[in-house]
Amino acid sequence: MKEKKEIRVAVAGPRGRMGLETIHMIAQAPELKLVAAIDRSHDGARVADVTGAAGLDGLVYTDIDACFSKENVDVLIDFTNPDVGKHNLQKAIDYGVRPVIGTSGFTNDEVDRYRRQMDEKKLGGIIAPNFAIGAVLVMKFSQMAAKYFPDAEIIELHHDKKKDAPSGTAIKTAELMTKTREAKQQGASDEKETLPGARGADYDGMRIHSVRLPGLIAHQEVLFGGKGELLTLRHDSMDRASFMTGVHYAATTVMDLETLIYGLENILD
Ligand SMILES: NC(=O)C1=CN([C@@H]2O[C@H](COP(=O)(O)OP(=O)(O)OC[C@H]3O[C@@H](n4cnc5c(N)ncnc54)[C@H](O)[C@@H]3O)[C@@H](O)[C@H]2O)C=CC1
Numbered sequence: 001m002k003e004k005k006e007i008r009v010a011v012a013g014p015r016g017r018m019g020l021e022t023i024h025m026i027a028q029a030p031e032l033k034l035v036a037a038i039d040r041s042h043d044g045a046r047v048a049d050v051t052g053a054a055g056l057d058g059l060v061y062t063d064i065d066a067c068f069s070k071e072n073v074d075v076l077i078d079f080t081n082p083d084v085g086k087h088n089l090q091k092a093i094d095y096g097v098r099p100v101i102g103t104s105g106f107t108n109d110e111v112d113r114y115r116r117q118m119d120e121k122k123l124g125g126i127i128a129p130n131f132a133i134g135a136v137l138v139m140k141f142s143q144m145a146a147k148y149f150p151d152a153e154i155i156e157l158h159h160d161k162k163k164d165a166p167s168g169t170a171i172k173t174a175e176l177m178t179k180t181r182e183a184k185q186q187g188a189s190d191e192k193e194t195l196p197g198a199r200g201a202d203y204d205g206m207r208i209h210s211v212r213l214p215g216l217i218a219h220q221e222v223l224f225g226g227k228g229e230l231l232t233l234r235h236d237s238m239d240r241a242s243f244m245t246g247v248h249y250a251a252t253t254v255m256d257l258e259t260l261i262y263g264l265e266n267i268l269d
């Protein structure tokens with residue numbers, strides 16, 4: 001049997017909430033090897049010293065070009081912020097490194113633009129708004145339900161350090177729902193907001209509400225209303241470990257892809 005090659009990984013954002021969880025996941029995964037981290041500071045330091053994850057060999061780079069020029073990297077895992085994530089994804093494509101992007105903030109047009117470049121190079125990659133399997137299932141179930149319940153509202157709830165609203169997961173959920181949901185402007189046709197924003201954000205006539213509170217991690221509810229009935233789909237990430245099965249799966253799966261996948265649901269069996 002052919003032995004599987006160790007996958008050489010660089011992590012961008014290693015001291016952030018998700019980056020750090022990813023570093024610890026890699027330290028426990030025999031098929032993944034951390035070769036470098038890309039950070040805003042600590043150039044030249046050992047990743048182990050910066051993150052406290054003992055036994056890791058890689059160095060920290062503040063310059064992604066230097067990292068990709070000096071290190072032999074198979075996969076870039078990015079958990080930074082929308083601007084940096086896009087910059088890093090473009091660099092990964094330029095250097096032929098397979099991107100696994102968890103950072104939120106990509107539009108469909110941007111994804112298409114990156115995909116065209118990657119198709120030309122036959123380079124595999126994944127952008128996933130949410131790596132938690134349960135969250136992905138709620139997205140899929142919501143897509144199914146929207147066919148029968150076109151009246152739906154999404155409530156996403158997150159920790160109060162989250163910078164973007166609505167969440168990437170909520171946007172992706174709404175986008176999947178529009179594939180099956182008849183177009184419709186919800187609520188009373190003559191409704192008025194006496195306090196601006198009270199009805200939330202409008203996505204194709206559906207409303208998205210963003211809650212930010214300390215104590216929360218990442219949660220989403222999708223409410224579907226019909227005549228005399230209410231269907232509620234809910235997912236709760238109570239620990240960032242919930243994302244790691246998906247991140248690990250993505251980091252190994254990109255090695256066999258030749259295009260850019262948008263959404264973990266597209267590569268799950
Ligand atoms: N796809 C998924 O399943 C998930 C996605 N996310 C997304 O991941 C992103 C990060 O989330 P968190 O870890 O909670 O944020 P965070 O704020 O804890 O971490 C971001 C890290 O990026 C670092 N950073 C900023 N500029 C940088 C640069 N130029 N180079 C390298 N590092 C840089 C910051 O110093 C920080 O440590 C967000 O967009 C969030 O929405 C979060 C959780 C799950």
Ligand SMILES: O=C(O)C1=N[C@H](C(=O)O)C[C@H](O)C1
Nearest residue numbers: 104129130162167168169218
């Ligand atoms: O910032 C977060 O925490 C999360 N961000 C992602 C998003 O915007 O959907 C995924 C998850 O909800 C956690």
